Amino acid sequence: MPTLFIDADACPVKDEALEIADRHGVPMVLVSNGGIRPSRYPGARIVTVAAGVDAADDWIATNAGAGDVVVTADIPLAARALERGAAVLNSDGRSFTPETIGTALSMRAFKQHLRETGESKGYNRSFTPADRSRFRQALDQALRRAAPADG
Numbered sequence: 001m002p003t004l005f006i007d008a009d010a011c012p013v014k015d016e017a018l019e020i021a022d023r024h025g026v027p028m029v030l031v032s033n034g035g036i037r038p039s040r041y042p043g044a045r046i047v048t049v050a051a052g053v054d055a056a057d058d059w060i061a062t063n064a065g066a067g068d069v070v071v072t073a074d075i076p077l078a079a080r081a082l083e084r085g086a087a088v089l090n091s092d093g094r095s096f097t098p099e100t101i102g103t104a105l106s107m108r109a110f111k112q113h114l115r116e117t118g119e120s121k122g123y124n125r126s127f128t129p130a131d132r133s134r135f136r137q138a139l140d141q142a143l144r145r146a147a148p149a150d151g
Helices: 014-024 055-063 075-083 101-116 129-146
Strands: 004-007 028-032 044-048 069-071 087-089
Touching: 004 014, 004 055, 014 028, 014 129, 028 055, 055 075, 069 075, 069 129, 075 087, 087 129
Parallel strands: 004 028, 004 069, 028 044, 069 087
Antiparallel strands: none
């Protein structure tokens, strides 16, 4: 059975993910550096990692594997999860794939360079209702694909 791993500290779709995971009967793990109230997510396992820049990412990358689904906006974590065979979604419903992750990593590095040189302020676009809807659809499809053939 697949597991749904959520890079939870800044994830705007935790509620939607829990609802969809429950519908599919898939265990969900919220991984964060703290600040998540377990009572808000009674159907999820809450993993709080030690403070550290990539501690949550490291935990997910170590524990996610083939057949699992990872939700993250962190592109290096997405690359690591893909290497382990997991399906990876951004919180706006876009999939990271082996075919697209190289471009995503390159664009991330380019944008970081622009921010460091002052050429860009680094503002992120707003999260929209359309993003939330696209995420719900994409997660439902990813969990259907990850489900065992006999289940």
